[in-house]
Amino acid sequence: MGEPDTTRVKTGIQILDERLRGGFPRPSTLLLFSDKPTEKRLFAENFAVEGAKTGETTLYVDFYRAPSLARAELARFGKFSLDHLVIVDAISSQLLVPSMEKYSVKDIGSLTGITDVIVDAIEAERPARIVIDSMEFLSDRFPKEAVLSEWQRIIEAAEATQSVTCFLFINWTYHERDLGTIRAMSDFIIEFQSSMRGGILRNSMRISQMQEDGIRTNWIPYTFKDLVGVTVYFPRILVTGPFNAGKSTVVKALCEKSISIDRMGTTVAFDYGSVNITGIEAEVFGTPGQERFEFIFRIFAREVSGVLLVVDATRPEDFERAKYMLELIGPRIPYVVLANKSDLPGALKPDVIARKMELPDETPILATVATANSGVRDALLILAEMIIGVR
Amino acid sequence: MVDSLQARLIGVLQELRRIPDVVAVALARRDGLLIAHLLPKSMDPKRIAAMAAAIVGTSEMAAGEMGFGPFFQSIVDSEKVKMLATGAGEEGILITMVRTDANMGLVLLSVGKAVQSIADLMETAAQEVGT
Amino acid sequence: MTDVWQRLEAAMDDLAHVTDIKAAAVVRRDGLVITHTLPDGVDPRIVAAMTAAIVGTSEMATIQLSQGRFERAIIESDEGKLLSLGAGEEALLVALVYKDANLGLVLMAMEKTARLVDVILHQEASA
Numbered sequence: 001m002g003e004p005d006t007t008r009v010k011t012g013i014q015i016l017d018e019r020l021r022g023g024f025p026r027p028s029t030l031l032l033f034s035d036k037p038t039e040k041r042l043f044a045e046n047f048a049v050e051g052a053k054t055g056e057t058t059l060y061v062d063f064y065r066a067p068s069l070a071r072a073e074l075a076r077f078g079k080f081s082l083d084h085l086v087i088v089d090a091i092s093s094q095l096l097v098p099s100m101e102k103y104s105v106k107d108i109g110s111l112t113g114i115t116d117v118i119v120d121a122i123e124a125e126r127p128a129r130i131v132i133d134s135m136e137f138l139s140d141r142f143p144k145e146a147v148l149s150e151w152q153r154i155i156e157a158a159e160a161t162q163s164v165t166c167f168l169f170i171n172w173t174y175h176e177r178d179l180g181t182i183r184a185m186s187d188f189i190i191e192f193q194s195s196m197r198g199g200i201l202r203n204s205m206r207i208s209q210m211q212e213d214g215i216r217t218n219w220i221p222y223t224f225k226d227l228v229g230v231t232v233y234f235p236r237i238l239v240t241g242p243f244n245a246g247k248s249t250v251v252k253a254l255c256e257k258s259i260s261i262d263r264m265g266t267t268v269a270f271d272y273g274s275v276n277i278t279g280i281e282a283e284v285f286g287t288p289g290q291e292r293f294e295f296i297f298r299i300f301a302r303e304v305s306g307v308l309l310v311v312d313a314t315r316p317e318d319f320e321r322a323k324y325m326l327e328l329i330g331p332r333i334p335y336v337v338l339a340n341k342s343d344l345p346g347a348l349k350p351d352v353i354a355r356k357m358e359l360p361d362e363t364p365i366l367a368t369v370a371t372a373n374s375g376v377r378d379a380l381l382i383l384a385e386m387i388i389g390v391r
Numbered sequence: 392m393v394d395s396l397q398a399r400l401i402g403v404l405q406e407l408r409r410i411p412d413v414v415a416v417a418l419a420r421r422d423g424l425l426i427a428h429l430l431p432k433s434m435d436p437k438r439i440a441a442m443a444a445a446i447v448g449t450s451e452m453a454a455g456e457m458g459f460g461p462f463f464q465s466i467v468d469s470e471k472v473k474m475l476a477t478g479a480g481e482e483g484i485l486i487t488m489v490r491t492d493a494n495m496g497l498v499l500l501s502v503g504k505a506v507q508s509i510a511d512l513m514e515t516a517a518q519e520v521g522t
Numbered sequence: 523m524t525d526v527w528q529r530l531e532a533a534m535d536d537l538a539h540v541t542d543i544k545a546a547a548v549v550r551r552d553g554l555v556i557t558h559t560l561p562d563g564v565d566p567r568i569v570a571a572m573t574a575a576i577v578g579t580s581e582m583a584t585i586q587l588s589q590g591r592f593e594r595a596i597i598e599s600d601e602g603k604l605l606s607l608g609a610g611e612e613a614l615l616v617a618l619v620y621k622d623a624n625l626g627l628v629l630m631a632m633e634k635t636a637r638l639v640d641v642i643l644h645q646e647a648s649a
Contacts, residue, residue, distance in 0.1 A: 263423075268448040290441075295445075
């Protein structure tokens with residue numbers, strides 16, 4: 001494995017860390033931004049614990065929770081040594097109780113006093129990661145110009161110690177111009193949104209790097225798994241394609257445990273399984289290929305994260321049908337084509353199939369042998385990268 | 392050979408349809424293909440066959456997942472009609488439409504008989520063909 | 523938004539108190555879990571997908587037959603039954619009941635719960 005890279009800090013989300021070439025570079029300023037408080041805090045907590053898990057020092061400035069409560073809640077993200085987590089207590093002074101922490105704000109009414117404590121802690125602990133939870137506590141209480149000035153002061157202190165700092169912020173009161181100023185002070189902006197769709201809450205985040213040719217992801221769906229933390233999550237990967245292309249076999253190959261409702265050699269309802277690939281959780285759904293079961297599509301194809309389109313590489317006569325099935329899915333869903341049974345005699349090569357199917361130029365198409373679990377995981381990984389927008 | 396099997400299967404269906412509360416009947420293969428039917432023109436027999444296969448296949452899996460023992464029958468209630476789907480031998484699914492206010496005791500008895508006859512007929516035919 | 527779950531869970535708790543009902547679930551019509559009281563050892567995601575398949579297909583079959591509105595689907599096994607019905611535009615309600623259950627009572631309770639789920643989800647959607 002080699003020496004751990006100390007010039008970058010990992011998010012713990014493998015696919016993101018890969019795209020970031022190991023993690024956020026030290027130093028960096030991250031702006032965590034959303035309309036509602038809960039989502040960005042989850043990411044920040046995950047980020048803090050990730051550091052502590054790997055033995056890095058994390059400084060957590062908490063304006064809302066007692067340190068003991070913060071520690072208890074952070075424990076849900078996994079096991080770590082409490083020594084690596086340094087909490088700056090900004091609540092005890094609000095409650096007029098004495099603090100037990102090494103660093104605590106004495107006078108919550110003094111903005112510069114608050115920043116002094118934070119800067120002192122940064123200089124003394126030299127943390128790899130810093131979380132400020134959160135800046136709107138200050139923007140709610142102090143004049144805007146002063147807050148922006150102290151914000152910059154913290155950034156400078158963090159840069160001197162090569163720290164990666166997460167500033168949490170909800171925008172309720174600042175105008176676009178000020179938001180522009182804050183964005184300009186940041187290296188990365190991570191936005192969060194959540195929506196309720198038919199009784200199910202969906203969370204997603206998007207990462208943008210401020211520098212011109214920097215990374216920009218799509219909205220990445222995620223969920224929280226107890227003791228694991230923030231996990232990228234695809235609620236439905238659809239595996240579809242013409243009859244007998246090998247869809248059920250693909251589902252079985254991808255998922256450790258799967259079910260298949262099939263009779264006399266054909267799927268009559270669906271296949272279902274779940275898979276964890278490079279830390280991404282995905283639920284995989286296979287549809288029947290026979291035309292008489294097309295109604296199954298209309299039931300299940302509502303919230304599709306991405307599609308694996310499986311075709312039999314030895315049967316070009318079925319390509320028309322495969323294209324039709326893509327139309328059933330709709331235009332905006334990312335997909336990867338699997339040229340399956342590519343081990344059989346007469347199997348067409350992927351580029352030939354791409355031409356015959358008139359696939360758009362950048363469509364990924366792989367030769368696979370689902371029965372030997374060859375190429376199938378690669379296809380899913382490529383699809384995952386397309387969904388996230390790191391490809 | 393096949394013709395006579397088809398004729399006999401239709402015979403079973405006709406007998407079932409004679410029960411006053413039975414509106415229509417059909418026989419499908421478990422993979423959703425149609426074998427025989429006595430459905431009015433307004434109902435598409437091929438679609439009904441496929442849908443019954445999806446329902447029965449899923450129900451059998453559900454029964455297993457739930458630990459409720461082997462699946463026996465599915466009933467879809469709609470305003471005017473009940474659609475029953477019952478396994479008939481290893482390969483068949485008998486679909487029976489009955490009026491909502493049907494005498495279910497008699498219906499179920501007759502369906503049970505029909506299913507048995509169909510299973511026997513299909514079993515015999517399979518043996519004759521040597522499958 | 524957490525309020526939605528509390529209300530849904532409360533509705534499910536009430537349903538679980540009906541003697542003949544062993545377990546129940548509210549699932550989205552496309553087969554994803556919303557909430558459930560299924561026992562350990564039963565994968566709620568599989569139950570959700572199967573319920574969606576059964577009800578979705580049954581509804582289409584009912585349309586095919588032109589015999590009025592779909593009301594419910596009942597899956598009968600040796601030792602129990604699976605009952606499922608719609609709970610508004612977005613959701614379905616499914617219950618596992620014991621073999622000799624009083625279906626009349628169970629269905630009444632389920633229909634009441636289904637209407638409640640519909641209201642809860644509607645209010646959330648328009649919030």
